[in-house]
Amino acid sequence: MRPPTIRDVAERAGVSKSLVSLVLRGSEQVRPEKRRAVLAAVEELGYRPNAAARSLSERRTRTVGVLLNDLRNPWFVELLDGLNSELYASGLRTLLADGRLNRRLGEDLTHTFTELRVDGLIAVGTLPDPAAVRTAAARLPTVVAGTREPVLSAVDIVAGDDELGARLATEHLIGLGHRHIAHIAGQGSVGTLRRRGFEAVMREHGLSGSAAVEQGDLTEEGGYRATVRLLAAPHRPTAVFAFNDMAGVGALSAAEELGLRVPGDLSLVGYDNTYLARLRHLWLTTVDNAGHDIGRRAARRLLDRIADPARPGEVALTAPVLEVRGTTAPPRPSDPRES
Amino acid sequence: MRPPTIRDVAERAGVSKSLVSLVLRGSEQVRPEKRRAVLAAVEELGYRPNAAARSLSERRTRTVGVLLNDLRNPWFVELLDGLNSELYASGLRTLLADGRLNRRLGEDLTHTFTELRVDGLIAVGTLPDPAAVRTAAARLPTVVAGTREPVLSAVDIVAGDDELGARLATEHLIGLGHRHIAHIAGQGSVGTLRRRGFEAVMREHGLSGSAAVEQGDLTEEGGYRATVRLLAAPHRPTAVFAFNDMAGVGALSAAEELGLRVPGDLSLVGYDNTYLARLRHLWLTTVDNAGHDIGRRAARRLLDRIADPARPGEVALTAPVLEVRGTTAPPRPSDPRES
DNA sequence: GCCCTTCTTTGGACCGTTCCAGAACCTTCC
DNA sequence: GGAAGGTTCTGGAACGGTCCAAAGAAGGGC
Numbered sequence: 001m002r003p004p005t006i007r008d009v010a011e012r013a014g015v016s017k018s019l020v021s022l023v024l025r026g027s028e029q030v031r032p033e034k035r036r037a038v039l040a041a042v043e044e045l046g047y048r049p050n051a052a053a054r055s056l057s058e059r060r061t062r063t064v065g066v067l068l069n070d071l072r073n074p075w076f077v078e079l080l081d082g083l084n085s086e087l088y089a090s091g092l093r094t095l096l097a098d099g100r101l102n103r104r105l106g107e108d109l110t111h112t113f114t115e116l117r118v119d120g121l122i123a124v125g126t127l128p129d130p131a132a133v134r135t136a137a138a139r140l141p142t143v144v145a146g147t148r149e150p151v152l153s154a155v156d157i158v159a160g161d162d163e164l165g166a167r168l169a170t171e172h173l174i175g176l177g178h179r180h181i182a183h184i185a186g187q188g189s190v191g192t193l194r195r196r197g198f199e200a201v202m203r204e205h206g207l208s209g210s211a212a213v214e215q216g217d218l219t220e221e222g223g224y225r226a227t228v229r230l231l232a233a234p235h236r237p238t239a240v241f242a243f244n245d246m247a248g249v250g251a252l253s254a255a256e257e258l259g260l261r262v263p264g265d266l267s268l269v270g271y272d273n274t275y276l277a278r279l280r281h282l283w284l285t286t287v288d289n290a291g292h293d294i295g296r297r298a299a300r301r302l303l304d305r306i307a308d309p310a311r312p313g314e315v316a317l318t319a320p321v322l323e324v325r326g327t328t329a330p331p332r333p334s335d336p337r338e339s
Numbered sequence: 340m341r342p343p344t345i346r347d348v349a350e351r352a353g354v355s356k357s358l359v360s361l362v363l364r365g366s367e368q369v370r371p372e373k374r375r376a377v378l379a380a381v382e383e384l385g386y387r388p389n390a391a392a393r394s395l396s397e398r399r400t401r402t403v404g405v406l407l408n409d410l411r412n413p414w415f416v417e418l419l420d421g422l423n424s425e426l427y428a429s430g431l432r433t434l435l436a437d438g439r440l441n442r443r444l445g446e447d448l449t450h451t452f453t454e455l456r457v458d459g460l461i462a463v464g465t466l467p468d469p470a471a472v473r474t475a476a477a478r479l480p481t482v483v484a485g486t487r488e489p490v491l492s493a494v495d496i497v498a499g500d501d502e503l504g505a506r507l508a509t510e511h512l513i514g515l516g517h518r519h520i521a522h523i524a525g526q527g528s529v530g531t532l533r534r535r536g537f538e539a540v541m542r543e544h545g546l547s548g549s550a551a552v553e554q555g556d557l558t559e560e561g562g563y564r565a566t567v568r569l570l571a572a573p574h575r576p577t578a579v580f581a582f583n584d585m586a587g588v589g590a591l592s593a594a595e596e597l598g599l600r601v602p603g604d605l606s607l608v609g610y611d612n613t614y615l616a617r618l619r620h621l622w623l624t625t626v627d628n629a630g631h632d633i634g635r636r637a638a639r640r641l642l643d644r645i646a647d648p649a650r651p652g653e654v655a656l657t658a659p660v661l662e663v664r665g666t667t668a669p670p671r672p673s674d675p676r677e678s
Numbered sequence: 679g680c681c682c683t684t685c686t687t688t689g690g691a692c693c694g695t696t697c698c699a700g701a702a703c704c705t706t707c708c
Numbered sequence: 709g710g711a712a713g714g715t716t717c718t719g720g721a722a723c724g725g726t727c728c729a730a731a732g733a734a735g736g737g738c
Contacts, residue, residue, distance in 0.1 A: 003456075003478075005724055016688045021726060029686060051454045052400065053724035055391040056693045071416050072614070080410070084437070093451060096435045098423070112432060115390045117342075139342075220618055253619035275411070279559055280592035282620065344694055355718045360696060368716060392694035395723045 013041035069125035074274040082295025126188030145298035165320035166197025182212040186243030223250025245270035263329035283326035352380035408464035413613040421634025465527035484637035504659035505536025521551040525582030562589025584609035602668035622665035
């Protein structure tokens with residue numbers, strides 16, 4: 001019992017398979033009664049076109065590959081959502097590969113995507129294997145989203161302005177009166193940019209001397225450890241700006257464990273405005289990075305690039321917005337450290 | 340500049356395309372020197388087989404469709420991870436569709452998956468449109484994972500034993516000395532089962548009279564509101580067992596806001612052991628639902644079912660495990676309510 | 679009624695693989 | 709030396725669509 005083919009439909013409707021194809025692709029050049037007959041046959045047989053046959057013939061798959069760093073990061077999921085909705089509107093579907101997982105399995109993702117002949121590729125976030133993106137970009141229209149590297153010749157970049165976001169966060173803390181501010185740094189180019197924004201603002205305010213940077217990673221654990229180290233230092237900061245919300249939550253735990261009240265004794269800013277930051281119990285001041293919007297814009301870039309693969313790569317940055325919640329406040333005025 | 344085809348490889352290697360096909364599929368019946376020539380040609384041309392052409396000819400896609408309720412729920416992501424790793428090992432790739440998103444877009448997911456002729460389907464969690472699963476299951480080998488409905492004739496079910504998990508949580512609270520225990524109920528069959536487990540244990544301990552159930556949903560907001568209602572009641576509970584970790588975190592916020600200390604004034608148990616529960620700042624006692632394991636088992640079931648589509652559907656339940664963390668403790672002995 | 683034009687409809691080549699029947703080539707054995 | 713039996717290789721027919729050139733039908737003008 002094989003699924004019906006276009007020929008079965010044609011036979012049932014008493015027309016040629018070419019006409020069925022015409023009807024299904026919405027041609028105007030078909031007489032209404034034939035169109036009805038075809039559609040009725042399609043309905044009766046429960047016919048669905050075979051995507052593989054269609055791709056083979058059309059030489060395109062209407063599928064976009066998405067290379068994701070980590071599905072567990074809520075911000076990426078939000079971006080993905082924006083991506084999907086925009087691509088879907090253009091009749092493209094999305095094929096997802098989790099870079100971390102596939103790397104663990106030893107698969108080269110570009111292989112899968114080239115075999116499938118996807119029409120385009122979106123690389124989301126800092127990927128474990130940037131060389132793979134390079135290889136893929138040489139064959140496929142490619143857009144990088146959520147990070148600003150790798151920079152390649154015919155590849156667009158859509159990302160949040162991380163340096164600006166870091167500036168917003170840092171200026172917010174300085175505006176509250178903080179002087180000793182620490183940054184928990186992340187990895188990759190995104191980490192570098194946020195760190196740079198932080199350092200620039202501190203320098204502009206003549207606070208380079210009281211700026212501390214501690215390397216963390218993208219996890220809660222990393223944020224926790226970095227904060228423990230920061231708070232153990234002799235001249236300890238009154239505020240911490242964390243690379244992302246996860247690290248911020250780790251910082252929150254560390255502060256609590258050391259008996260410091262947030263925001264009374266320690267102010268805290270995260271990044272990404274994920275649902276974590278919005279949990280009432282955490283209520284983290286953070287920087288909104290507009291994941292959904294970035295996803296949509298990346299999708300539009302890819303559509304343009306598929307239409308014209310040779311056009312030069314562009315960089316589009318979206319401006320992040322500070323989201324003030326419950327973890328930031330002025331430092332204690334009585335604190336001898338703030339003199 | 341089209342990508343090279345198997346014929347290009349054949350020509351370059353000086354053999355027929357059939358032989359190239361043989362080599363690439365790992366046949367033993369090929370003389371070593373020819374094999375080398377073919378592999379060299381493949382390498383030189385950068386040849387990658389066309390998946391669409393292969394599927395068309397083989398009449399299978401080596402692709403499994405995954406229908407997911409909500410990618411934002413970390414538990415599903417964990418399950419997906421287990422699924423992926425097992426399917427990958429069998430040479431199958433995974434095509435992901437987020438049910439919530441696609442429903443919003445008004446797409447019938449079964450359409451996409453039937454057009455792609457996926458080899459099988461995994462429906463994860465309580466889906467927004469159970470009828471779609473029914474339709475798909477009539478055409479495709481199908482496995483339901485993470486929930487116990489819909490029950491269909493030739494469909495396997497792999498899920499956690501939610502009733503048992505709820506029993507563990509409730510017994511833990513009773514064992515600590517709690518008598519007035521509330522449950523924040525979830526939706527769908529999973530919600531019903533967890534609620535049933537809770538109620539059964541309360542009944543067995545003669546505590547039906549002091550058991551409260553408040554309807555929540557799967558979100559933090561729902562958990563928060565339900566808890567506010569519970570704690571506003573005259574005879575308020577000393578412990579809350581929440582449908583999942585998200586709702587549990589909402590409960591945590593509500594308790595805090597009302598000036599109750601956790602676990603001193605109120606004990607709290609979540610469900611799923613997602614990374615949320617593991618955040619040090621939350622450190623939620625919860626029930627581990629082994630998402631990764633369920634994913635792997637679901638994958639294996641699907642492989643069996645693809646091999647023999649007619650075999651009767653089986654139900655496999657995994658036993659959840661209580662994970663005691665920081666949000667549960669004995670009730671205050673002095674509390675007049677606990678007499 | 680006939681020729682010309684415009685709409686509709688159709689047959690068949692093609693997309694890039696797999697798979698099968700059988701051809702070609704080797705050994706081995708009598 | 710030739711039949712038998714194995715191995716290795718090949719041509720061509722699928723697979724299920726799209727697309728194009730051309731055939732057929734319908735309408736219009738004289």
